[in-house]
Amino acid sequence: MLRYIVGRLLAAVPIFALVGIFIFSLVHLMPGDPAVLLAGDNANPKQVEKIRERLHLDQPVIVQFGIWAGNALQLDLGDSVYSNQPVTKLIAQxxxxxxxxxxVTLVITVLIAVPLGVIAAWRANGLADRLIMAFAVLGFSLPVFVIGYLLVYVFAVRLKWFPVQGYKPLEDGVLATLHSLTLPSVALALVFAALIARVTRASMLEALNENYTRTARAKGLGTFRILVVHALKSAGVPVITVIGIGFATLVGGVVVTESVFNIPGIGRLTVDAITRRDYPVVQGVILFFSALLILINLLVDLSYALFDPRVKG
Structure with a gap:
């Protein structure tokens, strides 16, 4: 088990290094001189040169990468060109x-998708199965911003149950925070749940046809125990995997959702930074999201040992 954990940790190192190289290359892949683009059309040569020195663009590329990578390892992602504040401070805010x-989206997704997938497998080819799969297809078909606008119109504009936009911080109370996040979380969860429900159904159908499940039925065990204790635990590995992989979709949806619901999160920060050509902030945010995704996938890999006894390293 320990060897398995150490192996997964070491495997994440080269992945993170490749991600770092790609993120660093973003500025140099842009057409034109980055310093000129950052300075703007009305900047004079002295201002352009000052930005070039500030971002170390006057150094060789390998030196620039060494400086950037060394600072990143110390959690120094540079300063925003637009606000002159540290990028780490902007992300922390x-x-x-x-x-x-x-x-909240992940919790809602699991609470919706896993039970629906189990029920669909239990009632395979029945009415419940067809309705759940229709929900899954609909969730795949509708973009998250369309679902968001529909929820806003129905539950915020018409029924006035939730705010149209904005975010209440935790210092205002957990209930206030959850109330402000209900609509954006449900909008994201409906898309995410469609994927997990389909995978849960497929995994459960396979588990329900295994010999140990048939033995449990022959012993007269209850339906709930067969579905949850025996079948669902066996089907947990692919479900956990798709949750980890689907987290990338969730992160991408956050950018759109925060713009739709005017939530002052990292997604909005990314959109603003791209609009202003604030490359240090863009690099810092992408690096943050990449590190988060690598961490999530690492935790998913480590969780296999809990669901699959064959994973011992």
Missing amino acids: RIEPTMMLAV
Whole structure:
């Protein structure tokens, strides 16, 4: 088990290094001189040169990467060209809304998708199965911003149950935060749940046809125990895998959702930085999201040992 954990940790190192190289290359892949683009059309040569020195663009590329990577390892992602504030500070200021949105969405998704997938497998080819799969297809078909606008129109504009936009921080109370995040979380969860429900159904159908499940039925065990204790635990590995992989979709949806619901999170920070050509912020945010995704996938790999006894390293 220990060897398995160490192996997964070491495997994440080269992945993170490749991600770092790609993120660093973003500035140099842009057409034109980055310093000129950052300075703007009305900047004089002295201002352009000052930005070039500030971002170390006057150094060889390998030296630039060494400086950038060394600073990144020390959690120094540079300063914003637009606000002159440290990028890590800007991310720290916006991290609460994004993380709360992601956590609430993930909880809602699991509470919706896993039971629906289990029921669909239990009632395979029946009415319940067809309705659940229709929901899954609909969730795949509708973009998250369309679902968001529909929820806003029905539950915010017409029924006035939830706010149209905005975010209440945790210091205002957990209930206030959850109330402000209900609509954006449900909008994201409906898309995410469609994927997990389909995978849960497929995994459960396979598990329900295994010999140990048939033995449990022959012993007269109850339906709930057969579905949850025996079949669902066996089907947990692919479900956990798709949750980890689907987290990338969730992160991408956060950018759109935060713009639709005017949530001051990292997604909004990314959109603003791209609009202003604030490359240090863009690099820092992408690096943050990449590190988060690598961490999530690492935790998913480590969780296999809990669900699959064959994973011992």
